Amino acid sequence: MRAALLQLTSGDDPQDNLTQVLGMVRQAVDQGARLVLTPEVTNCLSPDGDHQRAVLRSESDDPTLPALQRAAADAGIWLLIGSLALKTDDADGRFANRSFLIAPDGRIAARYDKIHMFDVQVSESETYRESKRFRPGDRAVVAQTDFATLGLTICYDIRFPHLYRMLAQAGAQILTVPAAFSPVTGAAHWEPLLRARAIETGCFILAPAQTGTHPTRHGTPRRTHGHSMVVAPWGEVLLDAGTKPGVYTVDLDFAQVADARARVPSLNHDRQFGGPDV
Numbered sequence: 170m171r172a173a174l175l176q177l178t179s180g181d182d183p184q185d186n187l188t189q190v191l192g193m194v195r196q197a198v199d200q201g202a203r204l205v206l207t208p209e210v211t212n213c214l215s216p217d218g219d220h221q222r223a224v225l226r227s228e229s230d231d232p233t234l235p236a237l238q239r240a241a242a243d244a245g246i247w248l249l250i251g252s253l254a255l256k257t258d259d260a261d262g263r264f265a266n267r268s269f270l271i272a273p274d275g276r277i278a279a280r281y282d283k284i285h286m287f288d289v290q291v292s293e294s295e296t297y298r299e300s301k302r303f304r305p306g307d308r309a310v311v312a313q314t315d316f317a318t319l320g321l322t323i324c325y326d327i328r329f330p331h332l333y334r335m336l337a338q339a340g341a342q343i344l345t346v347p348a349a350f351s352p353v354t355g356a357a358h359w360e361p362l363l364r365a366r367a368i369e370t371g372c373f374i375l376a377p378a379q380t381g382t383h384p385t386r387h388g389t390p391r392r393t394h395g396h397s398m399v400v401a402p403w404g405e406v407l408l409d410a411g412t413k414p415g416v417y418t419v420d421l422d423f424a425q426v427a428d429a430r431a432r433v434p435s436l437n438h439d440r441q442f443g444g445p446d447v
C-alpha cells in the first residue's frame with residue numbers, strides 16, 4: 170500500500186494553501202498513492218489571531234474541506250487532512266484544530282479534534298499558548314479503511330503515550346501524527362518520540378509535517394521543523410523528508426504490524442498495579 174506524505178510550508182492565506190495542496194495531491198496520485206496525508210493546519214498557519222478570525226470559516230462553510238473531498242473522490246483515494254483550523258460556535262471564540270479522514274467516495278469518514286494544547290515556553294524568546302486560540306477536543310478516534318484501522322492524533326499529542334496505547338489497543342494499525350513542530354523541540358525530540366510510539370504500539374506512524382518559514386504579512390513568521398516521517402512497527406525510520414516541501418511516498422507492508430507484535434507482545438502485557446504512595 171503506497172502512502173504519500175505532503176510536506177508543506179502553509180502560509181496564512183487559505184486559498185493559496187489550497188491551490189498548493191491540490192497540485193500536490195495530484196502528484197501523489199500520479200505516483201500511485203492510495204492514502205495521502207497533509208500536516209497540521211493545512212489551511213492556515215498564522216502567528217496572528219485577528220488575521221485568523223478574519224480568514225477562517227466554520228466547518229460548514231470552509232472552502233478547503235469540500236475542495237479536498239472532491240479531490241479525494243476524483244482520484245478514489247483516502248485522504249487524511251492533518252488538520253484544518255476552523256471557527257467553532259464556542260462562546261469564547263476559540264477555533265478547532267480538527268483532522269478529517271476522507272474516504273475514496275469523498276465522504277468524511279472521521280473527525281478528530283486535537284486533545285493536548287501546546288502551552289509551552291520552548292526558549293527565552295519563544296512561547297506558544299495554543300489553548301488561547303484553540304479549543305481542545307476530548308475524544309480519542311479510530312477509523313476503519315479498506316486497508317487498515319487508523320488512530321488519529323495531532324502534533325503535541327505525541328508527548329502523551331497513553332493516548333497512543335489506547336488507540337492501538339482499540340485496533341489501530343496506523344497512527345497519524347500530522348504536525349507543525351517547533352524547530353527547537355523538533356531537533357531534540359521529534360524522531361525519538363515518533364519511534365518510541367511506533368515501538369510501544371507495534372503500529373506504523375505516519376507523520377506529515379509543516380516545514381520552513383511560513384509566509385505572513387501579519388507579524389513575525391513562524392518556523393517549523395519539517396522532517397515528515399514514517400516509522401515501521403519495529404521502529405525503523407522508513408522515511409525522513411528533510412526540510413524541503415514536497416510529496417514523499419512510502420510503501421507499507423501491514424504484515425509488519427502482526428510480526429512486530431508477535432516478537433514483542435507488550436501491547437497485551439498491561440497489568441493492574443497500585444502505588445506509588447505519596
Ligand SMILES: O=C(O)CNC(=O)[C@H](CS)NC(=O)CCC(=O)C(=O)O
Nearest residue numbers: 210287297299324325349350351354
Ligand atoms: O498554532 C497553529 O497555527 C498550529 N498549531 C501548532 O503549530 C501547534 C500548536 S502551537 N504546534 C504544536 O503542537 C507543536 C508541538 C511541539 O513542537 C512539541 O511538542 O515540541
